[in-house]
Amino acid sequence: MVAKKNSQNSIKKTAKFMLEYFKINLQSIMEYRISFITQASFMFVNDIFWVIFWAIFFNKFPSINNWVFTDIMAMFVVITCAWGLVGTVFGNFKNTAEIIRDGQLDFYLALPKEELSHILISKLKFDAFGDLLFGIILAIIFVPFAKLPLLLVLVLVSSIIILGFAIILGSLSFYMGSSVEVANQGLMGILTLASYPFSVFSGFTRIFLLTLIPAGFITGVPVELLKLFDWKWFLLMLAFAGIVLGISLIIFKKGVKRYESGNLINARI
Amino acid sequence: MKERDVIEVNHLNKTFKIKHKAAGFLGSVKSLFKPNITEIKAVDNISFNIKQGEIVAFIGPNGAGKSTTIKILTGILFPTSGQVKIAGFVPWEERTKLSYKIGSVFGQKPQLWYHLPAIDTFNLFSKIYELDEREYKSRLNYLVKIFEINDLLDIPVRRLSLGQRMKCEIVASLLHRPEILLLDEPTIGLDIIAKQKIRELIRELNKKEKVTILLTSHDTQDIENLCKRIIIINHGRIVYDGEVESLNKEYLKSKIISVKFENPFKSFSLSGVKILKSEEYFASFEIDLTKISVKEFIDFIIKKCSILDINISGTPIEEVITKIYQQK
Amino acid sequence: MKKYFEIAKINFLNSFAYFGEFFFHAIFILLILFIFTNMWKAVYSGKELIEGFTLSMMIWYLLMAESIVTSSPGFVKEVNTEVQNGEIAYKLNKPYNYILYHFAKSFSRRIINFTLTFILGAVLIYFLIGGFDFKIYSLFFLVLILFLAMTLDFFISMSIALLSFWLEDSNSLRWIYDKLLFTIGGMLVPLEIFPTWLAKIAGVLPFSFIAYSPAKLFVRFSFVDFFNVFAIQISYIIIFGCITWIIYKRGVRRLNVNGG
CATH class of the missing domain: 3.40.50.300 (P-loop containing nucleotide triphosphate hydrolases)
Known part of the structure; x- marks a missing residue:
């Protein structure tokens, strides 16, 4: 009974804490409204350029290995929504490597909240709002109404994979001294791979994209599921997301124990 | 308690x-x-x-x-x-x-x-x-x-x-x-x-x-x-x-004493005293406390010269700390 | 003139210090090449020619266009910062022309970026697809066209950068410019793939003379095209050279009035 009450209490307190962060983040949007609007709208414009490119491409070649223009648009919906969602909720997801390398983790470790979630939510990624908004608009235009619930689920699972992948790359900083470059390139790479039709890849590349660099699970599988739902692949995707997130948490938590703070000196000879 | x-x-x-x-x-x-x-x-x-x-x-x-x-x-x-x-x-x-x-x-x-x-x-x-x-x-x-x-x-x-x-x-x-x-x-x-x-x-x-x-x-x-x-x-x-x-x-083994004189200052030598600076009507000394106390020094100098002003300062704590840092 | 050569030289040597940075940049280019190779393979599947391009020409085209566009060093940001924090005032007092200084500096780094990217990409493509029928005699003319393309790119970028005197963040404009190069500049796909009306518009705008034209001459050289491209590139360079100069003069005057 007491335990139940305690856990209820702590959920309430965590919610309060998240709410306060949300408030302070909103205030920082107000404070930086110009750069918020610029960054968000630039991302929006960026996405428009890509739609134009694909429109040109599919105008010339109506189908690439069974993917048509609407499939590409669905792919775009999934990647912009998932990437945008991760960015709006966990604005620091691309910066964990840097935070660990520069010893900024000290700040979070000295406070009584769970450090990983605290790091992730403590910053807003302005351009992510542009991505998310674009994705939502594109979804309304190109995804049939009946498929929107499924889309929502797929976007959520996709976000988990992105988040887990980002945490893994960032946490490598605990082990390598700095994984900033690896994390930047890795995230850039997976974003790029997830922004092209999965159907063009075959054989070894396909396996690679469904395991080590899971760009296939981020957009490829969701698009196929939207085309033709298949329980086997859906469950596989869910399981994969769970595994990636689990591994990422283990790597991070083990890493904290090895954390060397800002004192690590990389002596050059 | x-x-x-x-x-x-x-x-x-x-x-x-x-x-x-x-x-x-x-x-x-x-x-x-x-x-x-x-x-x-x-x-x-x-x-x-x-x-x-x-x-x-x-x-x-x-x-x-x-x-x-x-x-x-x-x-x-x-x-x-x-x-x-x-x-x-x-x-x-x-x-x-x-x-x-x-x-x-x-x-x-x-x-x-x-x-x-x-x-x-x-x-x-x-x-x-x-x-x-x-x-x-x-x-x-x-x-x-x-x-x-x-x-x-x-x-x-x-x-x-x-x-x-x-x-x-x-x-x-x-x-x-x-x-x-x-x-x-x-x-x-x-x-x-x-x-x-x-x-x-x-x-x-x-x-x-x-x-x-x-x-x-x-x-x-x-x-x-x-x-x-x-x-x-x-x-x-x-x-x-x-x-x-x-x-x-523990670390303060010396003091700096600056003195202003009425008459022109004439140099002297005394065990444990080092003249850091001397001008016509002014001089500053570093005295080694293990060899001579402040009182002994002042008694000595009052007898010798006519004094207008005197200022005693210790080694600043900064120097003490620097000394400690430099010890291996 | 000699001092600009020296500026270029020292930056050329200095660039080797950024080898790690370059390494990651190169990986990204290779990734794009890899993706597009897969995509084009799927599109071609069985077809010999599309709009006069064979599969391997299409990939080599992409490599050339991509190497040109992505080799540009990020001096817009640098200029933007220099203007914003007033550091430019010190640079104006130096005994060299500010614009030529940046030209020399960025060009030397660009040549390294371009060469290394191209070589790495070429190795990858050679293994993925193989070579194509390159006309050795066109090399000299190509180098000339490449030089002009990069010069044109420099002046457009520089005029954007110098808008920092009025705009807080000219870097975002340069970002749009990049996107234009990617799309209607023909970096990702040649203009032949565009719908005719769009290809016509893109074909007269300056962007395609930076990416599309040099890359196309690289895979399919003809003297008629060469002279055409050459003449238009020169004209655009003169136009944007003048624009750059005017913006620069006005900006500096504004700086003197406002005291930075």
Whole structure:
């Protein structure tokens, strides 16, 4: 009974804490409204350029290995929504490597909240709002109404994979001294791979994209599921997301124990 | 009544592995496959205890192991070996519990949101520390009053002066009534008046709330004004742990005495006295206290010359500390 | 003239210090090449020619266009910062022309970026697809066209950068410019793939003379095309050279009035 009450209490307190962060983040949007609007709208414009490119491409070649223009648009919906969602909720997801390398983790470790979630939510990624908004608009235009619930689920699972992948790359900083470059390139790479039709890849590349660099699970599988739902692949995707997130948490938590703070000196000879 | 120990450190050690990397791209590749690793002892068998309500200066040159020690004490770093108990907790095992008991101010790492008013950060901290709403309000009112920051609360932090900012930083770290306060360079970059004000507040706080303070600073004025006890660490080891005053006695082996004369000064020689500077009506001497006392010297000089003014100064504590740093 | 050569030389040597940075940049280019190779393979599947391009020409085209566009060093940001924090005032007092200084500096780094990217990409493509029928005699003319393309790119970028005197963040404009190069500049796909009306518009705008034209001459050289491209590139360079100069003069005057 007491335990139940305690856990209820702590959920309430965590919610309060998240709410306060949300408030302070909103205030920082107000404070930086110009750069918020610029960054968000630039991302929006960026996405428009890509739609134009694909429109040109599919105008010339109506189908690439069974993917048509609407499939590409669905792919775009999934990647912009998932990437945008991760960015709006966990604005620091691309910066964990840097935070660990520069010893900024000290700040979070000295406070009584769970450090990983605290790091992730403590910053807003302005351009992510542009991505998310674009994705939502594109979804309304190109995804049939009946498929929107499924889309929502797929976007959520996709976000988990992105988040887990980002945490893994960032946490490598605990082990390598700095994984900033690896994390930047890795995230850039997976974003790029997830922004092209999965159907063009075959054989070894396909396996690679469904395991080590899971760009296939981020957009490829969701698009196929939207085309033709298949329980086997859906469950596989869910399981994969769970595994990636689990591994990422283990790597991070083990890493904290090895954390060397800002004192690590990389002596050059 | 004997105060209890709030900080207990026993035989603490921390070794870092350092990867040596040759310069350039090839060097990076090489170190990837065959890393050249050496170990250094950042903290080497350190032990000390601190009682509740003490203000202790914890100082040492850069790279002495000072901040490593503090990070272990707060649970940020895991030690290689040794025992630590802070407010009854083992920091690296019960970091979260401990964090409710510790407040920290880092002069060079502000925790306030730069573009937002301080009150927003305070509110956020109240949620991070899960403070009761009413309790938090009264605590905030109290701190706002003694720190005199009422007018500053609604101004974005970036527009506050450094001194005002530091006051707000300290308030932010005190909201949750910590038992232990870590102050790292709390007066860095401030002007003299602001420095004095901050010191005054720290002293008052220590008196009123019995909060234990561990202070690191490069400003010896901070140390002399605030601390009774000083722990000096160098090369990962404690090289001095005692009262600030006895530090003076132990290391102060000489005094500087400057004298203004009525008549032109004529040079003399006396065992234990070195003439540092001599002009027509003025001279300054360094006297070696192991050979001659101040009284003996003054008796001597009064007999010899007619004196207008005399000024006696000790070696500044800064030099004492420098001397200690230089010892191997 | 000699001092600009020296500026170029020292930056050329200095660039080797950024080898790690370049390495990661190169990985990204290779990734794009890899993706597009897969995509084009799927599109071609069985077809010999699309709009006069064979599969391998299409990939080599992409490599050339991509190497040109992505080799541009980020001096817009640098200029933007220099203007914003007033550092430019010190640079104006130096005994060299500010614009030529940046030209020399960025060009030297660009040549390295371009060469290394191209070589790495060429190795990858050679293994993925194989070579194509390259006309050795066109090499000299190509180098000339490449030089002009990069010069044109420099002046457009520079005029954007110098808008920092009025705009807080000209870097975002340069970002749009990049996107234009990617799309209607023909970096990702040649203009032949575009719908006719769009290809016509893109074909007269300056962007295609930076990416599309040099890359097309690389895979399918003809003297008629060469002279055409050459003449238009020169005209655009003169136009944007003048624009750059005017913006620069006005900006500096504004700086003197406002005292930075």
